[in-house]
Amino acid sequence: MATVTRPVATAPENVWATRPPRSLWGDAWRQFRRHRMAMAGLVVFLTLIVASLIGPYVYTVDPNTVDILSAFQGPSAAHPFGTDDVGRDVLARALLGGRISIAVGIAAMLVSILVGAFIGAMSGYFGKADGPLMRLTDMFLALPPLPLLMLIIFLFRDPLRAALGPVAGIFILVVGVIGFLTWMPVARLVRAAFLTLKQRDFVTAARSVGVNDSRLIFAHILPNALSPVLVAATLGVGAAIITESALSFLGLGFPPDEPTWGRLLFDAQSYIDFSPHLAIFPGLLIFLAVISINYIGDGLRDALDPRKTG
Amino acid sequence: MGRYILRRLLISIPTLFVISAVLFTILALAPGDPMAQFALNPEVPPEVRERVKASLGLDQPLHIRYAKWIGGIVTGDFGFSFATRGPVTDLIVQRLPNTLLVLGVAYTISVLIAIPIGIISAVKRYSLFDYGATTLAFVGISVPTFFTGLLLIIVFAVKLKWFPFLYDSRVVVSDLNTLGQQIRQSIMPITVLTLFNAAQLTRYVRAEMLENLPQDYVRTARAKGLHERPVIARHVLRNSLIPVVTLIALGVPTIFTGAIITEQIFAIPGIGHLLVKSIFNTDTPVVLAITFLFAALVVFFNLVADVLYAVLDPRIRYS
Numbered sequence: 001m002a003t004v005t006r007p008v009a010t011a012p013e014n015v016w017a018t019r020p021p022r023s024l025w026g027d028a029w030r031q032f033r034r035h036r037m038a039m040a041g042l043v044v045f046l047t048l049i050v051a052s053l054i055g056p057y058v059y060t061v062d063p064n065t066v067d068i069l070s071a072f073q074g075p076s077a078a079h080p081f082g083t084d085d086v087g088r089d090v091l092a093r094a095l096l097g098g099r100i101s102i103a104v105g106i107a108a109m110l111v112s113i114l115v116g117a118f119i120g121a122m123s124g125y126f127g128k129a130d131g132p133l134m135r136l137t138d139m140f141l142a143l144p145p146l147p148l149l150m151l152i153i154f155l156f157r158d159p160l161r162a163a164l165g166p167v168a169g170i171f172i173l174v175v176g177v178i179g180f181l182t183w184m185p186v187a188r189l190v191r192a193a194f195l196t197l198k199q200r201d202f203v204t205a206a207r208s209v210g211v212n213d214s215r216l217i218f219a220h221i222l223p224n225a226l227s228p229v230l231v232a233a234t235l236g237v238g239a240a241i242i243t244e245s246a247l248s249f250l251g252l253g254f255p256p257d258e259p260t261w262g263r264l265l266f267d268a269q270s271y272i273d274f275s276p277h278l279a280i281f282p283g284l285l286i287f288l289a290v291i292s293i294n295y296i297g298d299g300l301r302d303a304l305d306p307r308k309t310g
Numbered sequence: 311m312g313r314y315i316l317r318r319l320l321i322s323i324p325t326l327f328v329i330s331a332v333l334f335t336i337l338a339l340a341p342g343d344p345m346a347q348f349a350l351n352p353e354v355p356p357e358v359r360e361r362v363k364a365s366l367g368l369d370q371p372l373h374i375r376y377a378k379w380i381g382g383i384v385t386g387d388f389g390f391s392f393a394t395r396g397p398v399t400d401l402i403v404q405r406l407p408n409t410l411l412v413l414g415v416a417y418t419i420s421v422l423i424a425i426p427i428g429i430i431s432a433v434k435r436y437s438l439f440d441y442g443a444t445t446l447a448f449v450g451i452s453v454p455t456f457f458t459g460l461l462l463i464i465v466f467a468v469k470l471k472w473f474p475f476l477y478d479s480r481v482v483v484s485d486l487n488t489l490g491q492q493i494r495q496s497i498m499p500i501t502v503l504t505l506f507n508a509a510q511l512t513r514y515v516r517a518e519m520l521e522n523l524p525q526d527y528v529r530t531a532r533a534k535g536l537h538e539r540p541v542i543a544r545h546v547l548r549n550s551l552i553p554v555v556t557l558i559a560l561g562v563p564t565i566f567t568g569a570i571i572t573e574q575i576f577a578i579p580g581i582g583h584l585l586v587k588s589i590f591n592t593d594t595p596v597v598l599a600i601t602f603l604f605a606a607l608v609v610f611f612n613l614v615a616d617v618l619y620a621v622l623d624p625r626i627r628y629s
Contacts, residue, residue: 138325139325139329142329142605142609142612143332143605144566144567144601144604146567147570147585147604148601151601154589154590155337238452246456249456250570250571250574251590252589265456272460272463279461280464283460286457287453287457290453290454291453294452295448
C-alpha cells in the first residue's frame, strides 16, 4: 500500500530495532483510541457482553423463580431492576436476555457479512457475474425487510421449533432471515472495492506469477477490501439487535420463557401504567447496546479512513 | 427526459413481478394449511370446506392461483380476506388514512426540523450547537422506536396524563372539540416517528453540507465578495440538497415499515396494525397484499429518487 520513506543510510541501525514499523491496523487502533466516544462505546459494549456472559454466575438470583407475593415490585436492594408480573427478578432475566440479544446481533451480522462479501466478491471479480448478481442485489433491496421477517418467522417457526428445539430453532430462523435480508449494502461495498483493487499492480503481479482466482480473491484482494466491511459489520450488529428486539416486541421472536430484551419489553407493555420499570430497564439496555455499537462504528470509520489518518 | 423516465419505469415492472412471485411462493410453500381456520372448526363439514376452498380458488394449482392474483392486482383487486370475507382492497383503503395522516405529518415535520439544524450544525462545525445536535441525532438513531414510544407513554400518558394512552379511531373531526382530541392523540405517535427520522435526516444534511463547504466553488463565491449568507443559501445549500432530496424520497418506504411498530404501540388502526393482525390470523390474502404494497412503495420511490436526481442535477445525463 503506502510506500514507507525511510531516512537514508545516515540513521543508525538500532533506531529501527527500537521502533517497530507502523502497521495499517496499528495506525487504525491509535486513531481509534483518540475517538473518545468510540472508546466509551467499546467499554460499554464489552461490559454488556461480560455482564451477560458471567453476570448470571455472579448475580445468582434465579431468573425463573416465581414469587407471586412479590410481583410488580419497583427497584430495591433485593431486586435492583424490580420484579415482573409473577415476581421474577428482572435483572436476572435481563442478564440472561442479553446473551440471546447480543448473540443474535453478532450471528446475524456474520451471516450478512459472509453472504454480502461472497456476492460482492463474485460480482466485482468476475465481470460476467456482475450484471445478474447486481440485479439480484437490487431485487433484495426492494423487499420490505420487517414485514417479510415477520411473515417468514410466523410461517416457519413451528416446524423449526419442532425440528431443532424451541431456542435453537428460533435462533437459527431469526439469525438466518435477518442475515439473508441485510447483506445487500455489504455486497455493494465489497464489489466497489474489488472493481478498483483488481486493476492494481499488485494483483497483476500476483496473477503473472500464476496465482489462481480463488487465492487472488481471498488472499490478495479481500483483505484489502475489509475496512469498509468492518464498519458495516459493526453497525450491522446494532441494527440486528434492534431488528430482533422489534420482532420480539411484536410477539414474533423467541418463546415467552426465553427473556430477550425485546421480549421483556413486549411483556412490559401490558403493565406499563403501574410498573414502568419493567419497560425502562430492558429498553435502556437495548439503547445502551445500540448506541455503544454505533459509536464504535463511527470511531472505526474515522480510524480506517485514509484521508483522516494523520 | 421523458424517455429516461419511461425506461426506468419499464425496468421497475419486472422487479415487481419477481418480488410478487417470491412473496407468493413463500406463502404457498409455508407449512400449515392457509385454510386452517376453517379446517379446525368442527362445525364446518368437509364438503362445505371444499366449496369454500373452491370459491376462494384454493383448489387450483399454484401457477394458476398466482396468475389470477397478479391479474387481479392490475385491476386493483387483491382478493378477499379470510377473516372478514370482504375485499382486501376495502380493508386497506379503510386503514390507509390513519397511517397516512400520522406518517405524513411526522415526515414533513422531520424534514422541516432536519434541514435547518443540519445546515447550522455544518456551518458552525465544532461549536456547542453542532456538538449538541450531532449527539442528539446520534441518540435519535440509536433509540429503537418501540422504546421511545413506551417512554413517551410512561411520561406523558401515565405520569402527566397529558395525552390519551391509546389512539381512538372512532374520533371523527367535526368540531373544535374533536379536532383537539384528534391532535392530542396523534402527538405521541407523530413524535416517535419524527424523532427518529429527523435525527437521520439531520445527519444526512450535515454530512452533505460538510462535503460541499470546502469545495473550490465556495471559495470562489467568497472571493468575489459574496456575503456568507448567500454563499451558504444559494451555493452550498442548493448543491447539498440534491442528494438529500433523493434520500428523503428513498426514506418514504422505510417510514412506512417504521409505522408497523408505532401503530402497534399506540394501537392506531392503520395498515401496519392490519398487517400484524393478519399475520397472526393467517389471513394470507391481506398479508400478501400489504407486503406487496410495501415492496411496490420501495420500487416506486427508488424510481422517484432516480428521476429527481436526474431533474435536479444537470450533470447527470439520462443515457
